Amino acid sequence: MNKNTKNLSDNDINKGLSKMSIDISKTFIRKLATQGHIFSLETFRTLKATYLRTALDYVEIYKKDAIMNNILYDEHTEEKAVDVFSENIMKAGEIYLGLPLDTPFIPTWNRVESAKPDFLKKLKKLWNIIING
Structure with a gap:
């Protein structure tokens, strides 16, 4: 198993980069909520889809840059991270909707x-x- 895949903690949302991505997403959501933004499950689905498409576009861009510069690039690991992070946007949204008045983490x-x-x-x-x- 690749070190980066291990740190991703894709099987445990309470550890590693998976936990961090949820915490960061919740922080952004709460900050936006304090500015009057209203969230629903549909909002988080849209945010997830937008992130997923944009992130996969960047994976492709970085892959081409790596090829041009003769740098090793693990496209599978990057795409796996994108999948985990996009799922975690939904998890963060679901957590927020369950506890909208919870205190910020950061x-x-x-x-x-x-x-x-x-x-x-x-x-x-x-x-x-x-x-x-």
Whole structure:
């Protein structure tokens, strides 16, 4: 099994890139909802179909780029990721429709700073060490 396929966690929505894609989708959905967008199952079906078509178009573009540049490209793995992510858009939508008032997953930096007052200072220090050595 390819390392990327393993990290995809296509058989477990609570792990790896599969979980991450659901969390990100839910965050976008909730953010749009706070701006007045109304969602239904049909909205998520349309979003899934649009993502799927666009992503598969890009898989084809990247495949051609790889061929032109003599780079190995695993089209099957990329298409599998697209399938998983498109399904996860629907899962995120279904979760949202079941709990529309649930709290967002990704905290703002203000909430992080409130919970850990010195976190951003430590993060900046670590970043400077990484960048400057």
